[in-house]
Amino acid sequence: MQRRAAIISVVFFLVIGAGAYSLIATASTPAVSFENPEYSLAQGDEFSVPDSDQAFNVSSITEEEESGGHGGGTTLVRSGEITYVNESSRFTESWDNASTVTLDGTDYRIEIENVSDPSEATLVELRNDTAILQNDPNADNETVTRDGERYVVVNDSTLVPAEEYFPANETRTIAEGDSFSYNNESVTVAAVESSGVTIEWFAAEEKTITVDNEANVTVGGQQYLAYFPDGETLVLTQNYNSYEAQVHSIEEFHLFENGLWGVVIVAFTTVVLLAGMAFMPSRY
Structure with a gap:
């Protein structure tokens, strides 16, 4: 059961x-x-x-x-x-004060006045003295120093003061709102500060x-x-x-x-x- x-x-x-x-x-x-x-x-x-x-x-x-x-x-x-x-799209790039930037194939040093609110920056050409000497068949490839002065030896014997031989450094001044060509782009100075320069440009971006x-x-x-x-x-x-x-x-x-x-x-x-x-x- x-x-x-x-x-x-x-x-x-x-x-x-x-x-x-x-x-x-x-x-x-x-x-x-x-x-x-x-x-x-x-x-x-x-x-x-x-x-x-x-x-x-x-x-x-x-x-x-x-x-x-x-x-x-x-x-x-x-x-x-x-x-x-x-x-x-907006792109930006910063150039620090005392840094180097290349424009149109020329190297420049960024120089900004030491003030609280700078309005512009100066681009000072970094002259390639060695290349200039090498391209001059009448000058030695190196400068010499005599009594603390720097000279270029021309035609094997003539001493020409360096400041007379070399061209003056090119300078360019840029301020906020200035536009110029840089790396195949049309750029504008967006800001100038004591620490550096900011540039901006607009281009297509995926x-x-x-x-x-x-x-x-x-x-x-x-x-x-x-x-x-x-x-x-x-x-x-x-x-x-x-x-x-x-x-x-x-x-x-x-x-x-x-x-x-x-x-x-x-x-x-x-x-x-x-x-x-x-x-x-x-x-x-």
């Missing part, structure tokens, strides 16, 4: 456990999807956004496996990059926007939710309500699924215990 009751109970729990497991096995995990998103893009696609005449390009879409560590398995991580060209999965991204002043349904597609949408509702449904599904796994575990554990107890030898 005891064994018969145990067998009935075993069958009962087997049916419950099998039913719960069949629900788990046949259920499909819901995934986020959007109907008519603002953009559904592949790598290489070009697009524009409202209120902006800027062209954007999906330069890359990547899908990589990342290890969870400590035996946690791997996770697919999707991301991408959007690039665009800013035609008027910029990159990093896009993470299920994260906000701002493109052309517009904010979108970025979603990668697969390793080849980038979806940009502003339908946040739909996304939040779908995420909530997925969380409820996993909660229900975990509950079913609990039923399976309890049911089959009970079956094992009942079966063991039913066939234990009687003491009488």
Whole structure:
């Protein structure tokens, strides 16, 4: 009688456990999807956004496996990059006081007057005396010093004072707002300070926007939710309500699924215990 009751109970729990497991096995995990998103893009696609005449390009879409560590398995991580060209990016360069800068093939030393609020800087040519001597067939390649004075030896014997032989150092004065050519760019003096000079210029520059999965991204002043349904597609949408509702449904599904796994575990554990107890030898 005891064994018969145990067998009935075993069958009962087997049916419950099998039913719960069949629900788990046949259920499909819901995934986020959007109907008519603002953009559904592949790598290489070009697009524009409202209120902006800027062209954007999906330069890359990547899908990589990342290890969870400590035996946690791997996770697919999707991301991408959007690039665009800013035609008027601002570039700056600083020239420290007493440093050297090359303009039009000539080296200059930056000299700024030691005052609290300088208004200009002087560029003093760094004359290449050695090159001048080497280019003069009538002069020795090195200067000589006599009685503390520096001379150039010309025609093997004539001593010409260096300050007379060499041309005067060229000087240039620059102030805030002045423009000139530098490294094939038209630059403007943005600031003159006691510590140095800052120049600026504007030119085209390619910029990159990093896009993470299920994260906000701002493109052309517009904010979108970025979603990668697969390793080849980038979806940009502003339908946040739909996304939040779908995420909530997925969380409820996993909660229900975990509950079913609990039923399976309890049911089959009970079956094992009942079966063991039913066939234990009687003491009488």
